[in-house]
Amino acid sequence: MRHLKPQAIVGLLAFLFLLALPLGTRAAAPDVSLTVVPELVEIGTSFTGSRLTVAGEIPAGSQALLEVRGQSTATGLMRKGRRGGLWMNVGEIEIEGAPSLYLAMTSHQDLLAAGAGGQWGYQALQQKVHFTGQVQGDEVPRFFREFLQLKESEGLYGLFPGTLKTSGGNPGRTAVRGTFELPAKIAPGLYQVCLSAIEEGRVLCQKTVPLKVEMVGFPAALTELAYQHGALHGILAVIIAIVVGFVMGFVFKGKGGGH
Amino acid sequence: MLSLYMPIAGNSINVLLLFGLGGLVGFLSGLFGVGGGFLMTPLLIMAGIPSTVAAASDSNQIVAASTSGTYAHYRMGNVDFKMGILLLVGGVVGGTLGVQLIKLLRAMGNADFVIKITYVIMLGVVGFYMFVESLQALRKTAPVQEAVRRLEPGKPSIYVRMVQALPFNMYFEKSGVTLSALLPLILGVFVGVLAAIMGVGGGFIMVPVMVYMLRMPMHVVVGTSLFQILFTCINVTVMQSISNHTVDLMLAIILLVGSTIGAQVGARISRRLKADQLKILLASIVLVVMIQILVGLILPPHLMLGYKGGH
Numbered sequence: 001m002r003h004l005k006p007q008a009i010v011g012l013l014a015f016l017f018l019l020a021l022p023l024g025t026r027a028a029a030p031d032v033s034l035t036v037v038p039e040l041v042e043i044g045t046s047f048t049g050s051r052l053t054v055a056g057e058i059p060a061g062s063q064a065l066l067e068v069r070g071q072s073t074a075t076g077l078m079r080k081g082r083r084g085g086l087w088m089n090v091g092e093i094e095i096e097g098a099p100s101l102y103l104a105m106t107s108h109q110d111l112l113a114a115g116a117g118g119q120w121g122y123q124a125l126q127q128k129v130h131f132t133g134q135v136q137g138d139e140v141p142r143f144f145r146e147f148l149q150l151k152e153s154e155g156l157y158g159l160f161p162g163t164l165k166t167s168g169g170n171p172g173r174t175a176v177r178g179t180f181e182l183p184a185k186i187a188p189g190l191y192q193v194c195l196s197a198i199e200e201g202r203v204l205c206q207k208t209v210p211l212k213v214e215m216v217g218f219p220a221a222l223t224e225l226a227y228q229h230g231a232l233h234g235i236l237a238v239i240i241a242i243v244v245g246f247v248m249g250f251v252f253k254g255k256g257g258g259h
Numbered sequence: 260m261l262s263l264y265m266p267i268a269g270n271s272i273n274v275l276l277l278f279g280l281g282g283l284v285g286f287l288s289g290l291f292g293v294g295g296g297f298l299m300t301p302l303l304i305m306a307g308i309p310s311t312v313a314a315a316s317d318s319n320q321i322v323a324a325s326t327s328g329t330y331a332h333y334r335m336g337n338v339d340f341k342m343g344i345l346l347l348v349g350g351v352v353g354g355t356l357g358v359q360l361i362k363l364l365r366a367m368g369n370a371d372f373v374i375k376i377t378y379v380i381m382l383g384v385v386g387f388y389m390f391v392e393s394l395q396a397l398r399k400t401a402p403v404q405e406a407v408r409r410l411e412p413g414k415p416s417i418y419v420r421m422v423q424a425l426p427f428n429m430y431f432e433k434s435g436v437t438l439s440a441l442l443p444l445i446l447g448v449f450v451g452v453l454a455a456i457m458g459v460g461g462g463f464i465m466v467p468v469m470v471y472m473l474r475m476p477m478h479v480v481v482g483t484s485l486f487q488i489l490f491t492c493i494n495v496t497v498m499q500s501i502s503n504h505t506v507d508l509m510l511a512i513i514l515l516v517g518s519t520i521g522a523q524v525g526a527r528i529s530r531r532l533k534a535d536q537l538k539i540l541l542a543s544i545v546l547v548v549m550i551q552i553l554v555g556l557i558l559p560p561h562l563m564l565g566y567k568g569g570h
Contacts, residue, residue, distance in 0.1 A: 043266075044264065045263060045264055046263065047271055048262045048264070048271040049271070076567035077564050077565065077566060077567055078564070078565050078567050079563060079564060080560050080562075080563045080564070081563075084376075085557070086375060086376075087555075087556055087557070087558070087559060087560050088372060088375050089565065142563075143563070143564060146562055146563050147564055149562055150562055150565070153562075184262075184264070184270050184271035185269060187269060218509075219266035219509070220266070222266045222267070222508055222509060223266045223267065225508075226266075226267055226500065226504045226506065226507075226508070230501040230502075230504055231500070231501050233500045233504075233506065233508070234496055234497035234498070234501055237319045237322075237496055237497075237500060237506050237508050238319070238496050238497060240323075240508070240511075240512060241319055241322035241323035241326065241496070241511070241515050242323070242326045244323045244326075244327075244515050244519055245323040245324065245325070245326025245327035245515070245519050245522075246326060246327070246330060247519075248323075248327045248516075248520060248522070248523055249334075249519075251523075252331070252520075252523040252527075
């Protein structure tokens, strides 16, 4: 074995080449690029929501799915029912694993349609959430739909099929562009913006960019006061109220027909 | 659109809308001596404020409106401090009892039913009784006290005899009545329990209690009710701020600027209106709110799910 024959050397080199081939192919695998503007959303005094512009590229021929997702939390809910002929809250339900925010845009109308793979959109969310409390197993789909409607009414959930604009990009690539309206009700925290390239019903490749939402200025100072110094906040609120009450009393003292 | 971000409510709301709501409720507060919580909290929820933040921040704005209103009525000599303090002490005891009662009902699983039914019945009974009584008094142009006596439900003589049988009689100069000191204490407890169950200040129950059960003149009722509400709401604001962090100072400040102006205007107009006109107006508002709540209870809701802590 010390002296290899030339044929063996050629064979070994051919084997190594074949071995390296998949690695080379992997290095040239299709990928996704994504930029999000802004990457930091600041909630100041005049915050009324924010527009998020996303741009990226996906392999040509694939479809684009863009998702903005908040952190998964447990949400406490009340189910309504009839008692004595009147509608009211009749039991507690908790949903675990649902993101605080979920917005999805696609390049193609049918990508978010029911039955389209079930790997993304609300179908994928339903597989991840878990209901506990006063809910029967067969009621879960109905209450999941109700939950989606509740979130959609606040602008925190939404599906926007076919709203991603595509155009020719670099060779072999498709440029993708879209805008999201983040609602005023968005909570401070970390969010993820994810662009996926979909081909034949499966994710070909994807890229995720973090998005930070934070309170700044006066709202941030007030929130810190309320949560870190509750007693001081309460007393301050009362003092402000009493002072304003008296000031208004004095302002109005000399006016009108009062005694 | 002139919107401001409310950090605790976690939403952006139009300032003019909040200012207008504050002004309207403050006006009613100054006019009738009610805190207006039964009106303001649902309005704030409709404007997009979470219910827990709406109720707590509303308490804070009521502090300002009732300070302004109490001060205005004090200058007019319309605050019976002696009666107010006795009702307040009873109210604090009743409020504590009511909170424990709600905890017990929640554990038994039927708290919401009791809350809703209490709300509708109390608003209905108070509104209807005040409306009918004031309407008849206005039509017959009879002296108010006579009308009250004639329309007293049940057996007024028994009530009068019971009241007279109570010990610790006291003269209340401002109200011009002699009563047992226990009566305002007991009635304060009663209103406190109901207010805690319904999650409101209780002004709309306290006013009729003062008029019909303590026989206080209407102009003193308004000032004294505001005085009592002021201290109740100071307590609620501080407690909510410490326990639940649900007081939104930004929201409260806008509301209270509007409500203090409204309260001053209301207090002035209340001097120009007759007692029965005031009562019939308050009764109408109470009945409208009751009907609105009742319709909401009868009609199927749009969604069968709501956030915990909501109505």
